[in-house]
Amino acid sequence: MAARTASPLDGVASIKVKIGLLVALSILVAAVVLQVGSRAGVPAWLTLPVTLAAALGVTQLFARGMTAPLRQMTRAAGRMAGGDYSVRVAATSADEVGTLGRAFNRMAGDLDDADRQRRQLLATVSHELRTPLAAQRALLENLVDGVVRPDDAALQSALAQSERLSALVGDLLEVSRVDGGAVPLQLEQVEVRALLDAAVAETGVGGRGVHVESVVEPAGLVVAGDPARLAQVVANLLDNAVRHSPAGGTVRVRAALVPDDASAPASDPSAPATQGARWSLEVADEGPGIAPELAERVLTRYGVGDDASGGTGLGLAIAGWVCQLHGGTLEVLPPGPGRAGARVRALLPVAPRPAPERALAAAAAPHTPTGPVTTAGPERKETPVTTAQHAASLPPSDDLPGHTAVDALFGRLWPERADTLRTAPLPLVASLVIGAVAAAVLPYRNLGLGTALVLLAAGGLVLALSVHRRRAWTVLSAVLCVGLCSMVVLRAAEWLAVVSVLAAAVLVTTALTDARRLTAVLAGGAAWVLSGIRGLPLLGRTLSAASRHQVLWPVVRTAAVSLVALVVFGGLFASGDAVFGSWARQVLPSVHLADSLVLRVFVWFFVGGVVLAACYLALNPPRVDRLALPEARPVARAWEWLVPVGVVLAVFVVFMVAQASAMWGGHEFVLRTTGMSYADYVHQGMGQLTVATALTLLTVALTVRKAPRATTAQRTLLRVVLGALCLLTLVVVASALYRMAVYQQAFGFTVLRVLADAFELWLGLVVVMVIVSGVRLSGAWLPRAALATGAAMVLALGVGNPEAWIAQQNIQRYEQTGKVDLGYLATLGPDATPVIEDGLPAQMAQDVLGRQHVPSPDDWLGWNLGRARAGALAPRP
Known part of the structure; x- marks a missing residue:
């Protein structure tokens, strides 16, 4: 894990100043983007989200890592509580948080050293006490069994073992000081033969049946040492060596001076001749030997070469320490030609320099406890572990899913899947490409084929990334979305395209989140917007990974800088020189840099951001089904819900009586009772009846939650009352549709009135589905069914060509009554042009078509069936 990328504000030494700078920069960037968009004529609905996204992006960029050390310290403290003191935090800032992080690292290092020394001391004590105790136990067993007579020699040997144990206890206390670098050497003249004989005699006490041969060259070799x-x-x-040798085997010990040509030269020419001389102590056995790949490991703590030997792996490490204290080394050699077994050699100076501090400092290194212990063969270079490398044991919080401020904000409702969402380069690149295509296609063109291609490309990308792409609801939603998006090609009415795209967006969010209940469906729509915030950590990790790419990021950076240079200098020269400007217009005839560049950048940013947010929603949908309403608490007595619903039923019944009276009494009754014409009367209540239908659905939902359903009688009563209410609601729907039909016959057809009819008809269909769900008091399928039927109704409305149908109905009304609103017909779009051309008299048709808004000519990316049909008619005078 690489170290955390430094924050741009790491050099600021105060967290308060950082927050102030962060706020100031966000406001400044928002103001600049808003001003640029406004001056370039970018629509407000496009400028506002881009401005907010730019401010959030600046905040994310400059706030990166400000609180990461605090989150890392929380995680590290938990691991330290479990006994792991090796963790570190990445603290690169100069403020109070960075200071706290560095202090935490120092504290963790001290605790780690103390814990390591404690464990090493215990292991060393156990190892060092084992050998003399085993020898003493063997001697005592021999005395008890009568194998050895309790003479002076045996007792003297037992006493020597006891004295060695006492000396070891004291020495082991000093061994613990080796890690602190404060162990001195007590240098004396040591006769090597006596040293080896004492060690061989002590080894023979154990009775292991191994013969030890020792050779000293020269025989009277005397060296300085402890x-x-x-x-x-x-x-x-x-x-x-004895422990790994077979029974009856031989261990060979050889101590000898190293030839002068192999000795290190004396550092001081005036020093005695023996100052630079060295001597070697070599021990070879006839055991299984040490594999070459294990040669280095056996010289370290716990580095056991043979798991079956029963050793702890500390003996050779301790020997290496002692060699280092004397200024020497310990190494594993090949056994030699024709021989088996292990061969270990200690190479020591004949006259060690009395400066142990330097060796002790190396011996006490935290992560190289055995010091410069080497192995025969190729030279190995030791690399010390630095603080930055050690801190990598705890990855930065910003680089891990589930450990950022955004993760804490959304909590368990919207966790991030750490197994698959480390980075997401494909969605990022694809979103940028789709945004670039939209920036090139959408501005200064009518809605048409290019718009449909952008929508389908975005939808295909999101569907391919969705974790729910194989669900039946997702497939149905995809089919409906394709039909809805086709409206931008089939119909020229922009309002129909907007309604179709909005319906498709609701289907997309429901499919991506797998929402089922009403609250989940509503939350799914909000989740698309919130994905722009929830996906910031993933975006940051992806950009961070891309920045470390050896080729990709330099290419992108170079291309971006080159493009900016081309736009800036090209625009200056094109506006400053007419000849250069004419050449530029020939190369880019449809691009006016001063007018369109800003708009295209805004479109790129907006479309790319919307697609990227949808990609994140597809990859990591929130758990919207957890957003359920509180558990229902039914009332204790039936009359508590029956009385309010009964009042509503009574109002409905009275309304039905009023409707029947007006219908049977006709125009005279309405005029005498209300003073209004029948047409005005039916028009007056259309909006109220639509609202009443919607409120009835809400009343049914509340009643289902509050009415008790424990017994069969209670469930039957609920079905009867709500069934009656729904049936009366259907009567209200029929009344509303009848009223609108009468009003349209009297005053003509409009888009708004047709949409009101469609919406009221859909509400009636939802009421029918409520009746069906009430049969078994189960409506889990109802939200999705209502959404699918609504989308299908929008699709059917678009296929029916509503503006052409409205024009046809008004023309038929003109043929029957002689009344027509030519001004309104002129507001209809190209979809109605063929109907107007064919249905009205020539002079009237020319008058209407002459006042129609004529869209700009289309290229193939702006092609639309409705505009193509209108353009195929004879040219207008």
Whole structure:
């Protein structure tokens, strides 16, 4: 895991100043973007979301990592409570949070060192005490069994073992000081033969049946060193060799001076001749040997070469420490030609320099406890572990799903799937490409084929990424969305295209979130907008990963800089030189940089952002079904819900009586009772009846929640009362449709009136579905069914060509009554042009078509069936 990318505000030394700068920069960027969009004539509905997104982007950029160390410290403290002191936090800022993070790292390092030294001391004590205890136990067992007589020699050997145990206890306390770098050497003249004989004699006490041969060259070799610590080296090497040798085997010990040509030269020419001389202590056994790949591991703590040996892997590590204290090394050598077994050699100076501090500092390194212990073969270079590398054990919070401020904001309702959402380069690149295509296609063109292609490309991308793409509802929604998006090609009416795209958007959010209940469907629409915020951590990780790419990011950066340079200098020269400007217009005849560049950038940003938010919604949908209404608490007594619903029923009955009276009494009764004509009377209540229908559905929903349904009688009563209310509602729907039909015959047909009819008809269909669901008091399927029928009704309305139908109805009314609103017919779009041309008298048709808004000519990207049919008619005078 790479280290966290530094925040642009890391150099600011105060968190208060950082917040102030963050607010100021966000406001400044928002103001600049808003001003640029306004001056370039970008519509407000497009400028506002782009401005908000730009402000959020600046906030995310400059606020990155401000609180990440705090979240990391929370995680690290939890791991430290479990005994893991190796964690670190990435603190790069200069403010109070960064200072706290660095102090936390120092504290964690101190705790880690203390815990490591404690564990190492316990392991070392256990290992060092084992050998003399085993030897003493073997001697005592031999004395008890009579194998050895309790003479002076045996007792002296037992006493020597006890003295060694006492010395080891003291020495092991000093071994713990090795990690702190404060262990001195007690240098004396040591006779190597006596050192080896004592160690061999001690090894023989164990009775392991292994013969030990020792050779010293020259025989009277005397070196300077710490006798006790050199005894440790010899004892540990012999103990390992004897333990791994077969019964009856031979262990060979050889101590010799190293030839002068191999000795390191003296650092001081005036020093004695022995100052740079070295001597070696080599121990070889006849055991299974040490595999080459394990040669380095056996010289480290817990580095056991043979798992079956029963060792703890500390003996050779301790021997390596002692060699390092003397200024020497410990290495594993090949066994030699024709031989088997392990071969370990200690290479030591004959006269160690009395400067152990430098060696001890290396011996006490936290992550290289054995110091410069080497192995025979190719030279190995030790790389110290730095603080930055050690901190990588705890990845930065901003690089992990589920550990950012945005994750904390949305909580369990919208978690991020850490297994698959580390980065998302494909959705990001695809969204940018679709946004670029939209920026090139949509501005300065009518809605048509290009718009449909952009919508279908975005929908196909989102469907391919959706985790619910194989659900039946998703497939049905995709089919309906394709039909709805085709309206921008089939019909020229922009209001129909807007309604169709909005209906498709609701289907998309419901399919992506797999929403079923009404509250979930409503939350799905909000989730698309909130995806722009929820997806910021994933976007940041993706951009961070792309920035580390060796080729991609430099290419993108170079292309962006080159494009900006081309636009800036090209625009300056094109506006400053007429010849250059004419050449530029020939190369880019449809692009006016000063007028369209800003608009196209806004469209790119808006469309790309909307598609990217939908991609995130598809990859990581929220758990919208958890947004359920509180659990219903039915009333205790039936009359508590029956009385209010009964009042509504009574009002409905009275309304039915009034409707029947007006219908049977006719125009004279209405005029005498209300003073209005019948046409005005039926028009007056159309809006109120539509609202009453919607409120009836709400009344049914509330009643179902509050009415008790524990017994069969209670359920039957509920079905009867609500069934009667729904039936009366259908009568209201029929009345509303009848009123609108009468009014349209009297005053003509309009788009708004046809839409009101369609909406009222859809409400009636929903009431029918409510009646069906009430039979079994189960309506889980109702929200999706209502949504699907609504989308299908919009699709049917578009296929029916509503503006052409409205023009046809008005022309038929003119033929019957001689009344027609030519001004309104002129407001209808190209979809109605063929009907007007064929249905009205020539002079009237020419008058209407002459006042119609004529759209700009279309190229193939703006092609539309309705405009193509209108354009195929004879040219208007």
